Amino acid sequence: MxxxxxxxxxxxxxxxxxxxxxxxxxxxxxxxxxxxxxxxxxxxxxxxxxxxxxxxxxxxxxxxxxxxxxxxxxxxxxxxxxxxxxxxxxxxxxxxxxxxxxxxxxxxxxxxxxxxxxxxxxxxxxxxxxxxxxxxxxxxxxxxxxxxxxxxxxxxxxxxxxxxxxxxxxxxxxxxxxxxxxxxxxxxxxxxxxxxxxxxxxxxxxxxxxxxxxxxxxxxxxxxxKSRMPLRMLITNTKVGRNTKALVAGVSERTFRHPDAMAAVFSAVDSISKELSTIIQSHAPDDLSITEKEKKLEELMEMNQGLLQCMGVTHASIETVLQTTLKYKLTSKLTGAGGGGCVLTLLPALLSGTVVDEVIAELESCGFQCLIAEIGxxxxxxxxxxxx
Amino acid sequence: MxxxxxxxxxxxxxxxxxxxxxxxxxxxxxxxxxxxxxxxxxxxxxxxxxxxxxxxxxxxxxxxxxxxxxxxxxxxxxxxxxxxxxxxxxxxxxxxxxxxxxxxxxxxxxxxxxxxxxxxxxxxxxxxxxxxxxxxxxxxxxxxxxxxxxxxxxxxxxxxxxxxxxxxxxxxxxxxxxxxxxxxxxxxxxxxxxxxxxxxxxxxxxxxxxxxxxxxxxxxxxxxxKSRMPLRMLITNTKVGRNTKALVAGVSERTFRHPDAMAAVFSAVDSISKELSTIIQSHAPDDLSITEKEKKLEELMEMNQGLLQCMGVTHASIETVLQTTLKYKLTSKLTGAGGGGCVLTLLPALLSGTVVDEVIAELESCGFQCLIAEIGxxxxxxxxxxxx
Structure with a gap:
């Protein structure tokens, strides 16, 4: 049995x-x-x-x-x-x-x-x-x-x-x-x-x-x-251990010091999340092509990453991943607590396998672990x- | 004459x-x-x-x-x-x-x-x-x-x-x-x-x-x-030429695509500018030491840089300056239009000249031009x- x-x-x-x-x-x-x-x-x-x-x-x-x-x-x-x-x-x-x-x-x-x-x-x-x-x-x-x-x-x-x-x-x-x-x-x-x-x-x-x-x-x-679009991400594990509690506390302290600015930052993130979920839920043939949707998601990811930097939770290792993927015109954002941990890179449907291999090779040469995953x-x- | x-x-x-x-x-x-x-x-x-x-x-x-x-x-x-x-x-x-x-x-x-x-x-x-x-x-x-x-x-x-x-x-x-x-x-x-x-x-x-x-x-x-605190910045000229009009237009287009998120981002920047001007105008003996003021300015610079990234006006050369100065625990933000141009790095009053020399040497080895300036x-x- x-x-x-x-x-x-x-x-x-x-x-x-x-x-x-x-x-x-x-x-x-x-x-x-x-x-x-x-x-x-x-x-x-x-x-x-x-x-x-x-x-x-x-x-x-x-x-x-x-x-x-x-x-x-x-x-x-x-x-x-x-x-x-x-x-x-x-x-x-x-x-x-x-x-x-x-x-x-x-x-x-x-x-x-x-x-x-x-x-x-x-x-x-x-x-x-x-x-x-x-x-x-x-x-x-x-x-x-x-x-x-x-x-x-x-x-x-x-x-x-x-x-x-x-x-x-x-x-x-x-x-x-x-x-x-x-x-x-x-x-x-x-x-x-x-x-x-x-x-x-x-x-x-x-x-x-x-x-x-x-x-x-x-x-x-x-x-x-319900996710209604195929979406593939490169997940780069920086292997930098992070203290989630300390990172969460750091954002709260920053919010205490700059209540107005941070309230606006959180409001921007709220809008981004709502837009993002709308895009992922929309039927592909409805309005936008996969490529157009991917472009929109990339823009929202870039915006969210900027706002996370504004909260102070990025890390040199994350920035290295961002810089590396940017060389290949790919968009990345940290995922989770930040301060190390994992970084997401959107892999467009039409991206050639050769480019994916090159990015991964370069990231792995920095000591990072790379995983490819279908999302949703x-x-x-x-x-x-x-x-x- | x-x-x-x-x-x-x-x-x-x-x-x-x-x-x-x-x-x-x-x-x-x-x-x-x-x-x-x-x-x-x-x-x-x-x-x-x-x-x-x-x-x-x-x-x-x-x-x-x-x-x-x-x-x-x-x-x-x-x-x-x-x-x-x-x-x-x-x-x-x-x-x-x-x-x-x-x-x-x-x-x-x-x-x-x-x-x-x-x-x-x-x-x-x-x-x-x-x-x-x-x-x-x-x-x-x-x-x-x-x-x-x-x-x-x-x-x-x-x-x-x-x-x-x-x-x-x-x-x-x-x-x-x-x-x-x-x-x-x-x-x-x-x-x-x-x-x-x-x-x-x-x-x-x-x-x-x-x-x-x-x-x-x-x-x-x-x-x-009236500026009431001594403030010294390293100005790094990336020498990357930029198209200010195109950058400004890019932000406007992003604002058109994501009106709510970007309105919140601009509101966050507004708060940051107000806080920053308050700090620079305050008399040093009033409340905070120079070091405390510098820490606050650094935090506001980091936040502003994140919001500029959110607007999409950063550039690989700017990120290189940020990464390099971060290694020396120094805070930087782009200044002006972005997309290249200049980056500011706050040089705390108590920072040793040796560190300044090292940062400058490393930045110049990337092909950038470094200038030191007193502000205000x-x-x-x-x-x-x-x-x-």
Whole structure:
């Protein structure tokens, strides 16, 4: 009995930082996914049976005997898969003790939090049933591309696929999408996982990862929109680590010092986000050609980048990416918190592959990591393994 | 009988481009000047006597026999130094014919216009009196630093110094300043010269050059303000020629495409200009230390630069200057039209000379020209030559 679930990462197309001050932001899914495959053994179950977590990309494996989990987490004995519940501080403490029994390098604190979320989601949805979960991902970790949300979504979906809360056609061949209410359930569970990973997540990352497409968000409200144009971006990971909290605080301090100027800046970002979402939603044949739409998006990206510079969240590494792509007449903007992290470069549909190769070679020679992604595609998908 | 007049160039501290759309801008004089020395010969005057113009920096000399001017420009026979008058199209045509008799390379079209302005101001204020005018300048030409206005101001002042419209103490030793009404008169004549050079100048450049200090301008209104803090800037001339009209048109087109976003951007610039002028005008001991003021100015410069990027008027050469100075933790913004031209870098009072030397060396190795200037100093000054 096995299932694979895959869920995409996300980028912020416009409005990062300004969204904290009430502006509209637009996020979109990317076709880079985290995949969880979950396999339940056919053998009979005993307290020595294991719940295994394999993180393929890091060549790491963790496992817990079912008996140990029963002892440490008695309160999670009866799976409540239909009612996503926050992890209580006591449970979190017990799970932390379990995770602490494994030797996780301190430098990988995000990893430990990921394992915590795994154990909480696992036991909450599936109880103590032994199984092996294998995680692989196209997404760089901690780069602002929503890798943790993609993990929580794909994991929740794989776990829910075999729960009473979801009814699926197990005979279906190939990738399949959940129904609306199942997606809602996955999204809520993933959000609980994200809370363990991030404290106070906005819910944006897991929502984009679950539903795909594009999402407009403003003052905590998320609106799902349908992307109606193909859009391809080069995502350059500067690999410069950034302190998101410090960057957000820096913008707030600047806003405190220059309230009028910054209010106007946020208002400009709000307009840009609204324009951008209109363009992405409009049907191609309606009015503008793909090339015209791309030109408009590029202009909005350039404007948004200027406004982010005005907020003080750019970084020398980001500027290097901007300068490099500009040489090829390509437009870029930072995505996410800034101060390093990732930069988006729009790749027009008619751009030659040779140019793309050249840009990537030049960026990689600066020590950056380059990924190409389609924007605004599918969200969560699952697939039953026919052989099992 | 000889006089020297010197008049400073200018920089735009904030608000370029946005000022066209109703925002406040702030300009300031720099202690880089154009100097005109004017000497009337003691010999008796004949139609063969010459009016000579020496452009020392370019090693060029032009001269016209007084008789030739009388013939070509009979309408300017009686000097009207007290009433600045626009050059009529007919007069301009006659002067152009006179200038055309000299061989001025086509590439130096700005030079030809400068010679036109010289002849118009000269004959309008001094008639056909033979003399030699020698021009030298610290200012690069056509780099947006107000070199042509500095020429028109210093020339008008030198010519007016020996006219009936101005009464001065010829026995004064050293540099001396005109009175308020004389400055107004100089400024008006210089504006007529600027019209010959630029068609429809805003009057900003000649006003800053005449009065010095800082000037706030909004919707065509100029307000003279008193700078009360020492402020030193590195001015980097990228030497990239730019098309000011095309850049201004580009911003207008972007405003047409994105009216809401751009209105907010212009409003942000307006706030920045107002804050900036408040800081420069405030007495140092009042509230903030010089270092604190510099920090605030740097932040406002960074913000303004971001907004200029948002308007689409930056350029790869400008970004190179920004990146280079950022390495030394210095803040820069473009000044003037953008698209090349000059970039300002604030040099804090406590910055070591070694760092300044290093930055300049690195910028010059990119092929840029570096100048250091004090901001907001004196305007027009004149000096009578004691030996004559």
């Amino acid at each position: 096995a299932v694979r679930a895959r869920a995409p990462g996300k980028i912020i197309l416009s409005g990062e930082h300004a969204v904290v001050h009430g502006s509209t932001a637009v996020a979109a899914s990317i076709d880079l996914c985290t995949q969880v495959s979950l396999r339940f053994p056919i053998d009979s179950e005993s307290d020595d049976s294991l719940i295994k977590l394999q993180l393929k990309d890091m060549a790491l494996e963790f496992s817990w005997p079912v008996g140990r989990l029963k002892k440490m987490l008695p309160e999670l004995g009866i799976p409540q898969s239909s009612t996503p519940t926050p992890c209580s501080p006591e449970t979190l403490k017990s799970i932390a003790a379990l995770v602490g029994e494994h030797n996780i390098p301190e430098a990988k604190s995000g990893l430990a939090a990921g394992v915590l979320a795994f154990l909480y989601l696992y036991t909450s949805i599936q109880g103590y049933k032994p199984a092996t979960a294998v995680v692989t991902s196209d997404l760089p970790l901690g780069a602002g591309l929503g890798s943790s949300a993609a993990l929580c979504v794909s994991l929740s979906a794989a776990l829910l696929a075999f729960s009473d809360s979801v009814s699926l056609d197990f005979s279906h061949q190939g990738w399949l999408t959940f129904g609306e209410s199942e997606l809602e359930l996955v999204n809520k569970w993933a959000f609980e996982g994200e809370k363990i990973l991030h404290g106070k997540p906005s819910g944006l990352d897991n929502t984009v990862s679950t539903f795909g497409n594009i999402i407009m968000f403003k003052s905590g409200n998320l609106t799902l929109l 595609g599918k969200g969560l998908q699952i697939c039953f393994d026919a052989s099992s | 000889a006089v020297r007049a010197r008049a400073p160039g200018k920089i735009i501290l904030s608000g370029e481009h946005a000022v066209v759309h109703g925002s406040t801008a702030v300009a300031a004089s720099i202690d880089l000047c154009t100097q005109v020395s004017l000497r009337f010969p003691i010999d008796s005057e004949s139609d063969d006597s010459l009016i000579k113009l020496q452009l020392k920096d370019m090693a060029l000399e032009f001269s016209w026999p007084v008789g030739r001017l009388k013939k070509m420009l009979p309408e300017l026979g009686i000097p009207q130094s007290s009433t600045p008058t626009p050059c009529s199209p007919e007069t301009l045509k006659s002067i152009a014919a006179l200038v055309g008799e000299h061989n001025i390379p086509e590439a130096k079209s700005g030079l030809a216009a400068g010679v036109l302005a010289f002849l118009y101001l000269y004959t309008s204020i001094q008639g056909y009196k033979p003399a030699t005018a020698v021009v030298t300048s610290d200012l690069p030409l056509g780099a947006g630093l107000g070199s042509s206005a500095a020429l028109c101001v210093s020339l008008s002042a030198a010519l007016l110094a020996f006219s009936d419209s101005v009464s001065l103490d010829f026995s004064h030793q050293g540099w001396l300043t005109f009175g308020e009404s004389e400055l107004e008169l100089v400024n008006k004549w210089a504006f007529e010269g600027e019209k010959i050079l630029h068609g429809k100048p805003s009057g900003l450049d000649n006003t800053v050059s005449t009065f010095g200090n800082i000037i706030m301008f909004k919707s065509g209104n100029l307000t003279l303000l 100093g004196k305007g027009l000054q004149i000096c009578f030559d004691a030996s004559s």
